[in-house]
Amino acid sequence: MANLTVEAIELTRLYGGRAAVSDVTFNLQQGQVLGFLGPNGAGKSTTMKMLTGNLAPSAGSVKICGIDMMESPKEAKALIGYLPEMRPLYKEFTVDEYLTIAARLHNVSGKHLKKAVEHAKERCGLSHMSKRLIENLSNGYQQRVGIAQAIIHNPMVVILDEPTVGLDPIQIRDIRALIKEIGQAHSVIVSTHILPEVEMVCDHVQIIDKGKLVFNGGIDVLKQQRIGNKLLVGLRQPPSAEVLKTIAGVTEVELVDSMWRIRFAEGSQPHEAIVQAAVHHNWGLYHIAPDQTSLEDVFVQLTYHESVPVAEVAQAA
Numbered sequence: 001m002a003n004l005t006v007e008a009i010e011l012t013r014l015y016g017g018r019a020a021v022s023d024v025t026f027n028l029q030q031g032q033v034l035g036f037l038g039p040n041g042a043g044k045s046t047t048m049k050m051l052t053g054n055l056a057p058s059a060g061s062v063k064i065c066g067i068d069m070m071e072s073p074k075e076a077k078a079l080i081g082y083l084p085e086m087r088p089l090y091k092e093f094t095v096d097e098y099l100t101i102a103a104r105l106h107n108v109s110g111k112h113l114k115k116a117v118e119h120a121k122e123r124c125g126l127s128h129m130s131k132r133l134i135e136n137l138s139n140g141y142q143q144r145v146g147i148a149q150a151i152i153h154n155p156m157v158v159i160l161d162e163p164t165v166g167l168d169p170i171q172i173r174d175i176r177a178l179i180k181e182i183g184q185a186h187s188v189i190v191s192t193h194i195l196p197e198v199e200m201v202c203d204h205v206q207i208i209d210k211g212k213l214v215f216n217g218g219i220d221v222l223k224q225q226r227i228g229n230k231l232l233v234g235l236r237q238p239p240s241a242e243v244l245k246t247i248a249g250v251t252e253v254e255l256v257d258s259m260w261r262i263r264f265a266e267g268s269q270p271h272e273a274i275v276q277a278a279v280h281h282n283w284g285l286y287h288i289a290p291d292q293t294s295l296e297d298v299f300v301q302l303t304y305h306e307s308v309p310v311a312e313v314a315q316a317a
């Protein structure tokens with residue numbers, strides 16, 4: 001495909017014989033924002049480091065806009081902007097001074113330097129902070145400077161590791177809007193622990209667990225998984241569970257906090273029949289709404305593994 005920006009092909013990284021990342025394969029296209037999710041130790045940072053050319057894979061390869069990271073690291077890296085979790089800021093410099101250094105490090109040529117700095121500041125809402133020392137900026141503005149250095153050379157791919165950690169709600173809102181804006185022209189990979197953030201800024205999601213991808217798909221697919229096939233129904237004079245189960249399409253009912261959680265078969269739409277039955281039999285219907293699984297629940301379902309209790313291991317030994 002012509003506009004593929006990132007290709008991770010069967011990426012594996014071993015540490016002392018243990019796979020921290022195992023056989024991870026995915027593609028990213030221009031204009032996509034990918035959310036990279038996973039519990040602690042899942043392999044996110046290891047994957048990011050391989051994507052940015054800071055760590056060699058034990059097996060597999062990375063291509064940035066078709067350029068192989070192992071074969072042509074300089075060319076491939078030039079197409080990436082990276083904001084690591086620990087912001088690489090020199091706080092004793094002003095915003096202008098620091099961004100000028102960042103632009104030079106990214107090989108922006110002398111005649112384009114000033115324009116590149118101005119443009120990055122403009123995009124990150126930093127134009128009025130040019131002469132301020134970075135150490136005197138708020139956390140949110142320091143984060144903007146970190147993002148500005150990642151986009152200063154107008155890279156095809158921007159990789160941001162936990163970009164909203166430690167920010168207040170207004171700063172978080174601003175940084176998320178900025179990520180969305182950047183995502184229109186570039187490809188963005190955002191590593192995050194914050195699940196709603198993924199729904200807000202990403203159009204594509206990957207969940208990694210124990211080094212393996214356990215979900216790779218569109219945000220719509222993930223949202224669909226949340227909506228599922230459950231209704232929460234509140235009835236003041238409820239019938240028995242058996243009566244509810246006779247409604248066409250209903251497969252299971254259970255009482256949850258004095259409301260009925262009604263599961264229905266895929267493809268069936270028992271909503272209308274439930275309302276009609278409630279009116280007909282005077283059940284006192286006061287609530288009917290989809291019972292969404294929280295994103296946290298979906299995440300736990302995908303990443304939960306039953307671990308063998310220590311006592312059982314000891315007994316087996």
Ligand SMILES: Nc1ncnc2c1ncn2[C@@H]1O[C@H](COP(=O)(O)OP(=O)(O)OP(=O)(O)O)[C@@H](O)[C@H]1O
Pocket residue numbers: 015016020038039040041042043044045046047
């Ligand atoms: N240099 C290393 N040597 C040995 N093991 C390592 C090394 N770096 C990471 N690991 C192990 O590899 C696994 C994946 O680590 P990684 O840092 O990629 O996870 P992560 O998803 O980024 O976690 P977190 O969100 O906590 O930063 C972990 O089990 C970790 O202990």
